Structure formats: C-alpha cells, structure tokens
Amino acid sequence: MNRRFLLVGLLVVIALVAAPLVMSQSLINAGIQMLIASLFACAFSLLCGQAGMLSFGHSAFFGAGAFATVHAMDAMGGAGLLPTPFMPLVGAVTGLLVGLVAGWFATKRTGVYFAMITLAIGELLYALAPHLSGWFGGEAGLSTMRMPAFGLSFADNVQVYYLTLAWVLLCLGLLYLFMRTPLGRVALGLRENTHRMRFFGYNVHVASTLVFAISTMFSGVAGALQAINIESANYVIFNLDLSAQVLLNSYIGGVTYFLGPAVGAALMSFFGYVVSDLTTSWLLYQGLLFVLVMLFMPRGIAGLVHAVAQALRRCGFARLWRAFALYLGATALLVAGTTFLVELLQRLFSQDYRALSQIGGNAWPDIPLFGASWAPLSVLTWLLPVLLLTAGIWLLARAARHWRRALALAAPDDDSPATTGGGRLVSGASS
Incomplete structure (x- = not known):
C-alpha cells in the first residue's frame, strides 16, 4: 500500500x-x-x-x-x-x-x-x-x-x-x-x-x-x-x-x-x-455541494475514495460495475435537474427579467436558457427538472441496493472499512 x-x-x-x-x-x-x-x-x-x-x-x-x-x-x-x-x-x-x-x-x-x-x-x-x-x-x-x-x-x-x-x-x-x-x-x-x-x-x-x-x-x-x-x-x-x-x-x-x-x-x-x-449562482452550487457532502459523505472525498478502494478489494470490479454505472447516471441526472432548476429560478427572479417584462409589456416573457426559450407559465418548463430529479433519485436508490448486495455477497469481514464505513458512505447513511 x-x-x-x-x-x-x-x-x-x-x-x-x-x-x-x-x-x-x-x-x-x-x-x-x-x-x-x-x-x-x-x-x-x-x-x-x-x-x-x-x-x-x-x-x-x-x-x-x-x-x-x-x-x-x-x-x-x-x-x-x-x-x-x-x-x-x-x-x-x-x-x-x-x-x-x-x-x-x-x-x-x-x-x-x-x-x-x-x-x-x-x-x-x-x-x-x-x-x-x-x-x-x-x-x-x-x-x-x-x-x-x-x-x-x-x-x-x-x-x-x-x-x-x-x-x-x-x-x-x-x-x-x-x-x-x-x-x-x-x-x-x-x-x-x-x-x-x-x-x-x-x-x-x-x-x-x-x-x-x-x-x-x-x-x-x-x-x-x-x-x-x-x-x-x-x-x-x-x-x-x-x-x-x-x-x-x-x-x-x-x-x-x-x-x-x-x-x-x-x-x-x-x-x-x-x-x-x-453563472452568477456558483456560490449556491458550492453551498449545495457542501451540504450534500456532509449529509451523504461525512468523511469527504478522501473518505469516499478510501471506502470505494476497500470495497473493490473485497468484491472486485465485476460485482460493483453496475453500481458504479448507476451512480454515474444518477449523478448526471441530478446535476442536470438541479442546474436547470437553479438557473431557471435565478433568471426568473433577476432584475433583468423584471426590466424585460416592463419594457416588452409581457408580464411573463420567455426565459432564454441552454440555447432554448422556456415559457415560465408552461407546465413542461417545470416538469423537465422534476423528471430529471425524480429519475436521478430512483437511479440513486437502485445503485445503493446494488452496492449493498455486492457487499453482502462478498466474504464477510466485520472489521473491514468497506462494511463499517464505506457502505454507509456510498449508500447515503451516516454515523
């Protein structure tokens, strides 16, 4: 080592x-x-x-x-x-x-x-x-x-x-x-x-x-x-x-x-x-990241890496690759949904948007975001981030189940960090 x-x-x-x-x-x-x-x-x-x-x-x-x-x-x-x-x-x-x-x-x-x-x-x-x-x-x-x-x-x-x-x-x-x-x-x-x-x-x-x-x-x-x-x-x-x-x-x-x-x-x-x-909301993203780390990875990035290394040593990549893939997919969906929602709300409540609504005579003009225009009163505008976040949470739960199952099928070792600390770190529970 x-x-x-x-x-x-x-x-x-x-x-x-x-x-x-x-x-x-x-x-x-x-x-x-x-x-x-x-x-x-x-x-x-x-x-x-x-x-x-x-x-x-x-x-x-x-x-x-x-x-x-x-x-x-x-x-x-x-x-x-x-x-x-x-x-x-x-x-x-x-x-x-x-x-x-x-x-x-x-x-x-x-x-x-x-x-x-x-x-x-x-x-x-x-x-x-x-x-x-x-x-x-x-x-x-x-x-x-x-x-x-x-x-x-x-x-x-x-x-x-x-x-x-x-x-x-x-x-x-x-x-x-x-x-x-x-x-x-x-x-x-x-x-x-x-x-x-x-x-x-x-x-x-x-x-x-x-x-x-x-x-x-x-x-x-x-x-x-x-x-x-x-x-x-x-x-x-x-x-x-x-x-x-x-x-x-x-x-x-x-x-x-x-x-x-x-x-x-x-x-x-x-x-x-x-x-x-x-984006002007980068401090908000930083704060959200800190909250998520404290909730789901209380030992930080280094603790997560250590737990993953211990789990790979016990189980091998063959048993854990599905969990890794699901975690990556869940992360991508959650990041996309959160980013879309934060940027949409930031533009909606900004002074520029209020000034645009007064100049154009339209109380709710479309919001330009990610190369497209989004109507703030349209259900589809708000349904998209909700679907992304819901799908991300669902994939995250499936990834946690795969992870726990892989650890359970491995050789039991109560003193291993992968079971005492690592499993909790990646599955979202904290001590």
Whole structure:
C-alpha cells in the first residue's frame, strides 16, 4: 500500500511539474491559486482534523503572513529583506509568532468557546486593519513587486508557479513528517480525549498552543505565497469569507485525512474558476455541494475514495460495475435537474427579467436558457427538472441496493472499512 501511495504521489508531482507546458496563462494562474488553497487547507486540517480544534478565524494568520511578506518585499528601498524565493520564510515566522500569542489565549478554552475566540481574533483584525494604514495600507492595501533573484526574473506566471509548487511540496512534506513526531501523535490524542491526555501527565495547554502555532506557521507560508503571486495585500483578506472557504474545502476533501483537504481545496478552487465564468449562482452550487457532502459523505472525498478502494478489494470490479454505472447516471441526472432548476429560478427572479417584462409589456416573457426559450407559465418548463430529479433519485436508490448486495455477497469481514464505513458512505447513511 505504501508503494502504491508513493507511486501515485510521484505521478501527481510529475503531472504538476509538467502542467505549465500545456496550460494557458489563465490556467497557470488558477493552478497557483489551487496550490495555495491546498497548502492553506492542509495547515487548517492539522488544527481541525488532526487535533480536533475548530478554528473560525484562520484567515487572520493567512493575512498576517501575506502582509508581513509585502513589507519584507518592500524593505531596503524595494530590494527586499530576502531574495524572492525565500520570502515565504517571512510568512512562516510571522504566522508562528502570531499563532503562539493567539494560541496561548485561544487554547485556554475548548469546543465552541475556542471557535468563538478564533472568530473574534479574525474579526478584530478585520475591523482594525483599515484604521492602521501604516501596517495594512488602509482601504487601498499595500502593493509590492517581485524582485529578480538567482538569475530568475519572476516576471511571468510560470516562474511563480514553480516557486509556489516547490514551497507547497516542501510544506506538505514537513506536515507529513510532523504528524509522525511525538507532538504530532499528541495532536491526535488531543482530538480523541483531552482528559485522558491530562491524566497521562501531558500539559494539554502547551501542547495545544504548539499545534496551533505550527498550523498558523504553515498558514502564514500560504499567505506569503499569495502575496508573492498577486504582489499586493488588502485588509479584506482578514474577512470571515476566507476562513469559511478553507473550512468548506477541508471538509469537502476529508478533514481527517492528510491530503483530503488539499484535494478538496484544489477541486473547489478549480470549480470556482470554471463555474464563476458560467453563472452568477456558483456560490449556491458550492453551498449545495457542501451540504450534500456532509449529509451523504461525512468523511469527504478522501473518505469516499478510501471506502470505494476497500470495497473493490473485497468484491472486485465485476460485482460493483453496475453500481458504479448507476451512480454515474444518477449523478448526471441530478446535476442536470438541479442546474436547470437553479438557473431557471435565478433568471426568473433577476432584475433583468423584471426590466424585460416592463419594457416588452409581457408580464411573463420567455426565459432564454441552454440555447432554448422556456415559457415560465408552461407546465413542461417545470416538469423537465422534476423528471430529471425524480429519475436521478430512483437511479440513486437502485445503485445503493446494488452496492449493498455486492457487499453482502462478498466474504464477510466485520472489521473491514468497506462494511463499517464505506457502505454507509456510498449508500447515503451516516454515523
């Protein structure tokens, strides 16, 4: 299994290295954002998924790293405090120091109280930043410029992409090694039972503070990479939206798996890049996706992949191919029905539609959608999405039955994840 993991990881790294050779400039920009979001999500997951401490204000440490990096890039008359490739070290140090101070107070409480303290820290910085123009540049923010170093100009996005990729891979490797250290094992104990850890003699407050600070250190690196990429920083980076985004990305990918948050962040960043150009309702789709993942795949995408792999190992593809085909068909129908209904309602209640009805003198003009015109008062217009959704739900139920039947016919193994966790994940039940 370790060899397979290493092989898959090597292939992914090779693909990431070769990607700029076949991508356009806009896709390279999207790739940089995906890498930064992946690192930020993994840093957040160390605190939330591994140590069990839910933070609602992690954007504060991402922003602290970004602003510190901008100041470092502008230092010494614009020459920079460090060469451009080493600028993320400034974000790491800033994130670590700010995390030690904030974590010392935040980790004095647990559960919802800890979450509220982190939320207050983020909102405090968001409220103060516009008034501290010397540090944060006021409403306009701060701007900077990447300086040449080591024979590289960093003037094009390809060089920035490789710089970001190198730092992201380095940080992910360090995070993986940290999870294998004694303190990393203590983080898991903090998630499972802090009272038992305290009974064993561990200083829970100090351990929680250190884990918090390490998480914010890597968040600061992500913020530094963002500052290098866009050559600026604005106080809106402290907004709650970024904290909510990293939380959603982590849970969609699988917050308890090491690379699950990275997968979720990369996919959701690419989803936003593609869908935001097609529809104004893309945030609604993102919210619906999060709700569906929490209802039917509480372990996220990584948990689903793990469950499917365990089921394939037990049953083989021959017994499961029908279920896979039915799941794909159900997904296609449900996506088509949901998209049609959301876009139809969005256009129906938009200001443009109301203005069109007033100009044309027709209270209910046809709605152009997907290359056709749909009459809002026609039964067929609303019957189509209902039929698509009904057919999708019916296929989903059949797929779940096929899946359970295939698992039941396989050799019984009560301890197998395919029966304890995987069957529930794909069939829609959650523990």
